Amino acid sequence: MAHSGINIIFEGANFARLMGGLWVTIRVALISIAIGGVLGILLGVLRTFHNRLLRFVLRLYLEFFRIIPTVALLFLFYYILPKDMHLNLPAEEVAVIVFTLWMAAEASDIVRGALESVPQHQIESGLAIGLSRNQLYRFVLVPQSIKLMMPALINLVTRIIKTTSLLLMISVLDVINVGQQIIEANQQQYPQGAFWIYGAIFFLYFIICYPFSLLAKRLQRNK
Amino acid sequence: MSWSVIVQSLPMFQKGFILTLQMSALGILGAIILGLVCSLSQYFKVPVLKRIVGIYIELSRNTPLLIQLFFIYYGLPGLGLKFSAYVCGIIGLVFLGGSYMAEGFTGGFDGIAKSQIESGLALGLSTAQLTRYVIFPQGFALSVPALAANIIFLIKETSIFTVIAIPELTNTALDLIGMYYKTNEYLLVLIIGYAIILIPLSILLTWLERRIRYGAFGH
Amino acid sequence: MADELLRVENLNKAYGDQPVLHDINFEVNTGEVLVLLGPSGSGKSTLIRCLNGLEPYQSGDIYFKGDHVTPSSKNWQKLRQKIGMVFQSYDLFPNLKIMDNITLGPIKVQKQAKNVAEKEALALLDSVDLADYAQKYPRELSGGQKQRIAIVRALALHPEFMLFDEVTASLDPEMVRGVLEIMLDLAKQKMTMIVVTHEMNFAHQIANQVLFLEEGRILESTPGAQFFTDPKTDRAKEFLQSMDF
Structure with a gap:
């Protein structure tokens, strides 16, 4: 019966292996969020400048990452980097590159939106007291827009974490991949292993993402 | 890059393309209906149902579609619930999309000016009449931008159907790559396939957003 | 004696522990115009909104044509078609x-x-x-x-009666007259009205009775003709002066 099947999670080293897989998942997410976040803020600031070529190129970059499903992006980099650029990276690093570039693209749009929604008169009164462009960003625009961009940025973080589930597809040994192996290895003893293992991974993702969602909602309300 | 490889693969991609469109359409329709029901039950604070909807929305929004699909496709048969991959894909997309659509509708309903609702009440309208003539038309118009973004998001999510071997666009490309190793060609067709769906659709949705907004609010 | 249309007895309302209306008592007869005056934040708008159930109140009773109004949403919904209301933001x-x-x-x-x-x-x-x-x-x-x-x-x-909640407050000055003329016409046709306004000349012209409120209390209830020339309380005098009347 299914209810005894829960033991599959704790059988042998299974739990430790799942946690090991989860760590791979989290590591990819963390690195991508950190590097992609910083890159995204820089690109977001650049997108508020009036240089048309710069705006066009950055917009194109954003739309490219927006239109193509992440699965396709992963395979694009996974196949094309070694084949056409002779860059043989482990799958995990390919994933970090894709998620970083994707995070940067989406974050840049959030940052741009927040910067542009600071009222014009704030900019004008900053300029009126003689602030330089750098000072204007540092003392007026960035502090005022941070509040506006935080909920969306946090939601983006949960999106990145959820999208790490795709690591499986380029054979990274993430939590889902480990889960699959456990299910197959225990097929005889636990025919309903899939229910418990995938159920457990479902809740692991939930436990990681839910606090971020709560935080984003709270910030949204206090805006 | 070989054009003959691309041309030869087109009939297969066409099938995948149509399947992506079909499943997206069904899933999105289901998600909109589920989302509307969820959102209304929260807006009108329906006892019990409101709670269940709250839990569902958090579960759905904070877990990836891939694991939702694995659970439905591989896990549920353990409880005696067995569906075809196609049905699982639709269930997964509706389960995921329902919560996004619900939040989109809720954003719209919450955006209605309180004074609009009061002036409806002051005319003696019942809750049902108020919903029909004031809350729904205005709330819907306000939620269109969020719904449009969700539609695009859900179409892209159908690419994950490949993990349960549904032969949609992405699965077609990966299959062909596995068989013939022509990665550049097949990935190009794959990306163009999504672009053909998503670029015109996002232009259409932006145009629709403006029209609906103007129809309801005049600006 | 004219017929009583609306009577309010011992009405109290608070937001949390912040009282906004204290022990409000008054009545309006058919065909009469009652004007609520007072500084902003005195509770006039809250009071007028209580009269068609848009604001719940903690205690007190409202009688419509002598019948007690049970403050349930179903009951208010039925009554609201007999009570016209116009808001500041037209809506x-x-x-x-x-x-x-x-x-x-x-x-x-x-x-x-x-x-x-x-x-x-x-x-x-x-x-x-x-x-x-x-x-x-x-x-x-x-x-x-x-x-x-x-x-x-x-x-x-x-x-059967109309509530007007600062209906000219968000209008450009040249638009105000057209709206006030309609209300004066209604008064001539003996429509019963309860009016919250900051237009003192208009209030003087239209009011049969004035309720002067401050901090959620009725400080005085005075016939319109008398209120604008010889109000009973010093606070009302100061208020009229501050409004340049």
Whole structure:
């Protein structure tokens, strides 16, 4: 019966292996969020400048990452980097590159939106007291827009974490991949292993993402 | 890059393309209906149902579609619930999309000016009449931008159907790559396939957003 | 003695532990115009909103034509078609044409036939010189025109009395007169009205009775003619001075 099947999670080293897989998942997410976040803020600031070529190129970059499903992006980099650029990276690093570039693209749009929604008169009164462009960003625009961009940025973080589930597809040994192996290895003893293992991974993702969602909602309300 | 490889693969991609469109359409329709029901039950604070909807929305929004699909496709048969991959894909997309659509509708309903609702009440309208003539038309118009973004998001999510071997666009490309190793060609067709769906659709949705907004609010 | 239309007894209201209305008592007779005056934040708007159930109150009783009003949402919904209300922000429904804004209540709430309701709506529109606008959307009208439509929308339900909550406060000065003239006309036709306003000359012209409120209490209740020349309390005198009256 299914209810005894829960033991599959704790059988042998299974739990430790799942946690090991989860760590791979989290590591990819963390690195991508950190590097992609910083890159995204820089690109977001650049997108508020009036240089048309710069705006066009950055917009194109954003739309490219927006239109193509992440699965396709992963395979694009996974196949094309070694084949056409002779860059043989482990799958995990390919994933970090894709998620970083994707995070940067989406974050840049959030940052741009927040910067542009600071009222014009704030900019004008900053300029009126003689602030330089750098000072204007540092003392007026960035502090005022941070509040506006935080909920969306946090939601983006949960999106990145959820999208790490795709690591499986380029054979990274993430939590889902480990889960699959456990299910197959225990097929005889636990025919309903899939229910418990995938159920457990479902809740692991939930436990990681839910606090971020709560935080984003709270910030949204206090805006 | 070989054009003959691309041309030869087109009939297969066409099938995948149509399947992506079909499943997206069904899933999105289901998600909109589920989302509307969820959102209304929260807006009108329906006892019990409101709670269940709250839990569902958090579960759905904070877990990836891939694991939702694995659970439905591989896990549920353990409880005696067995569906075809196609049905699982639709269930997964509706389960995921329902919560996004619900939040989109809720954003719209919450955006209605309180004074609009009061002036409806002051005319003696019942809750049902108020919903029909004031809350729904205005709330819907306000939620269109969020719904449009969700539609695009859900179409892209159908690419994950490949993990349960549904032969949609992405699965077609990966299959062909596995068989013939022509990665550049097949990935190009794959990306163009999504672009053909998503670029015109996002232009259409932006145009629709403006029209609906103007129809309801005049600006 | 005229018939009593509305009586309020010992009404109290608080937001949390912040009291906003204290022990309010007054009555209005059929055909009478009652004007609520007082500094902003004195509770006038809250009081007027209690009178058609848009604001719940913690204690006290409201009697309509001598019958006690049970404060349930179902009961208020029935009563509201007898109580017309016009708001500061006019709040026409932007998704409906002017004609549909006006006939929504008569057709859906009072189940009037469409052609009857529309015929009457046209007559009402004509009386405020806006018959040409029946098939337009609210966005095509000026603020003053929208407010006149909002009054017509309330009148179309044949209310037994009308509540006006600072209806000219967000209008440009040149739009104000048209709206006030409609209200003066209604007073002439003996419509019972409760009016919150900051237009002192208008209040003087229209008020049979004035309630002067401050910090949620009625400081005085005085006939209109007397209030503006010889109010009973010093606070009311100061208030009239501050309003340049």
